[in-house]
Amino acid sequence: MAIVVTLDSSGTPTRQASSTLARLGQRSERAVLGTAFIVLLFVVWQLVTAFGIEPPILLPSPAGVANAFANLFSSSDIWFDFAASGEELFYGFALAAVVGIIAGLAIGWYPRLGYFFDPFINFLYAVPRVALGPLLIVWLGIGLNSKVALVFLIAVFPVLVNTSSGVRSLDQHLVRVARCFGAGDLKIFRTIALPGSVPFILGGLRLAIGQSLIGVFVAELLGAQHGIGAMIENAGQQFQTDIVFAGLLIFAAAGMVLTAIVRWLERRFDAWRI
Amino acid sequence: MATAQVTTLHDKAGHAASSSPAPDETSDYLRARNVSLAYAGRGNDIVHAIDRVDLSVKRGEFVCLLGPSGCGKTTFLNAVAGFLPISSGELTLRGKPIEKPGPDRAMVFQQPGLLPWRDVLHNVTYGLEMSGKIRGRQAAAHAGALLKLVGLSDFAHSYPHQLSGGMQQRVNLARALAVEPELLLLDEPFASVDAQTREALQVELLGICKRAEVTALFVTHDIGEAVFLADRVCVFTRRPGRIVRDVRVRLPKPRDEARLKPEFLAYVQEVAGVLGSAAAGKANGT
Ligand SMILES: Nc1ncnc2c1ncn2[C@@H]1O[C@H](COP(=O)(O)OP(=O)(O)OP(=O)(O)O)[C@@H](O)[C@H]1O
Ligand SMILES: [Mg+2]
Numbered sequence: 001m002a003i004v005v006t007l008d009s010s011g012t013p014t015r016q017a018s019s020t021l022a023r024l025g026q027r028s029e030r031a032v033l034g035t036a037f038i039v040l041l042f043v044v045w046q047l048v049t050a051f052g053i054e055p056p057i058l059l060p061s062p063a064g065v066a067n068a069f070a071n072l073f074s075s076s077d078i079w080f081d082f083a084a085s086g087e088e089l090f091y092g093f094a095l096a097a098v099v100g101i102i103a104g105l106a107i108g109w110y111p112r113l114g115y116f117f118d119p120f121i122n123f124l125y126a127v128p129r130v131a132l133g134p135l136l137i138v139w140l141g142i143g144l145n146s147k148v149a150l151v152f153l154i155a156v157f158p159v160l161v162n163t164s165s166g167v168r169s170l171d172q173h174l175v176r177v178a179r180c181f182g183a184g185d186l187k188i189f190r191t192i193a194l195p196g197s198v199p200f201i202l203g204g205l206r207l208a209i210g211q212s213l214i215g216v217f218v219a220e221l222l223g224a225q226h227g228i229g230a231m232i233e234n235a236g237q238q239f240q241t242d243i244v245f246a247g248l249l250i251f252a253a254a255g256m257v258l259t260a261i262v263r264w265l266e267r268r269f270d271a272w273r274i
Numbered sequence: 275m276a277t278a279q280v281t282t283l284h285d286k287a288g289h290a291a292s293s294s295p296a297p298d299e300t301s302d303y304l305r306a307r308n309v310s311l312a313y314a315g316r317g318n319d320i321v322h323a324i325d326r327v328d329l330s331v332k333r334g335e336f337v338c339l340l341g342p343s344g345c346g347k348t349t350f351l352n353a354v355a356g357f358l359p360i361s362s363g364e365l366t367l368r369g370k371p372i373e374k375p376g377p378d379r380a381m382v383f384q385q386p387g388l389l390p391w392r393d394v395l396h397n398v399t400y401g402l403e404m405s406g407k408i409r410g411r412q413a414a415a416h417a418g419a420l421l422k423l424v425g426l427s428d429f430a431h432s433y434p435h436q437l438s439g440g441m442q443q444r445v446n447l448a449r450a451l452a453v454e455p456e457l458l459l460l461d462e463p464f465a466s467v468d469a470q471t472r473e474a475l476q477v478e479l480l481g482i483c484k485r486a487e488v489t490a491l492f493v494t495h496d497i498g499e500a501v502f503l504a505d506r507v508c509v510f511t512r513r514p515g516r517i518v519r520d521v522r523v524r525l526p527k528p529r530d531e532a533r534l535k536p537e538f539l540a541y542v543q544e545v546a547g548v549l550g551s552a553a554a555g556k557a558n559g560t
Contacts, residue, residue, distance in 0.1 A: 173383070173385060173387045174387055174389060176357060176383075176387070177381075177383060177387040177400075178400075178404055179357070179375050180355060180357070180375050180379075180380065180381045180383075180401075181375075181377075181380070181400065181401040181404035181405050181453060182375060182376065182377045182404055182405040182406075183404035183405075187403075187404055191389070191400070191403075191404070192389070195389070195391045196391075198391075
């Protein structure tokens, strides 16, 4: 049996037996362990509720949550909630991505622009930006705009800061190589700074996903007719913990799907990285 | 860049009596006169890397630079490439002072400096793209031919991290050759290549330089390599480096069989002797 050494994403060599069975076993090890913990949690959760250690009003059973899901999807209200939250998330995140990447590239590339904006960016980065929510409502009203603005403000910073540090950390030796071949600034930007910062940009986007979801939730907390966050808030006030749990799972699922998309992008772009 | 132009004390000392041969002013393609270069070191420190280097190179000449590690060979090459401003002296190419990099020069860097996100083929076309000489399919075909020359045809679509150090170095060479420079600057290009491949590459390099009338400055630590390739071997002293000896190698070209000749060994011994005393610092000031 041939033994092939491959390098995994962290650069550690792993021995791979080329027999299919062994390879399958290795590849699924991660998945198995990861799933095992989730299953364990479910079992503990089920046991705790089954023995009545906590009353259902505090901790609904898994079956109760499943039931809540079924009820939620039997009415059309949930779709309004999905649409509302989806819209806030989509516009806020997309705007954060576009603005964050473009501004990050510019600030990273032109040192003067960096000197000019950095103090302000650091200030906003340090502030708990959810605290801007009430102000945004005063400025933009209670509707979609203030919510998109809050999501944007929360999510734009990880993208911007990551992107600009990606551009700044460009390999000076490669710049020298490019200059040697007569490349001007624009070509250096296009062929070295831009591809070099792709991993940083994607990392920033990954962070921004979690932040956007926080933005959506907080924005709806501050006053909303529809939305998954609003649903959770209402259910909480009426002690419908099963619906609260269902809402949390929806948020988690949204985050995981988006993160999976970015990870897929990262793998595509990282063919050249060990 | 963390370097600064520092004027050395030597200019003020009035060093007119430098022993530069330079017989015919007009025939020199590359000309260094009294070239000194200092780096701004830590704090107010100044690191004098090279000191009053004199060198005149004619078009088509192959000059090897030899000297102890850290004596300023890379620094000198960078100055010729146009990356580093010289502190004092005169550095001219075709009679014009060198101010910045130009399409007439290409450098094979000591560190390969390949773009990790481009496959080997597109690393080789990189120089062509940057200089805007040719692009697209034509560039790829040209690059393919050079990859064949350096023996890496099978790796055209590999990424740099999948290559060994020596293979990366060969891609680095192919990338510089691709732009068909007039002046080729090579910084220990074969340092991490095995002996057999190295000899093959040396023969190829000589062939290319002859065919295309390329002028070459070739830095190496390998005396045999220097004698095999060079029309002239210039030996640097320890830092701050200056050229103490300029050995003219009068072996006929092509030199495919030259290594076996007694003259070859005599040259190797001569250069080794010079290098030994240069490294020991005894030859300083000659
Ligand atoms: N960027 C820099 N800043 C300060 N000092 C430098 C810098 N680069 C090189 N030096 C110094 O200049 C001297 C010459 O360096 P250089 O790289 O030219 O040596 P070299 O002859 O190419 O050596 P090697 O054979 O080891 O490659 C060294 O002593 C080094 O410490
Ligand atoms: Mg060097």
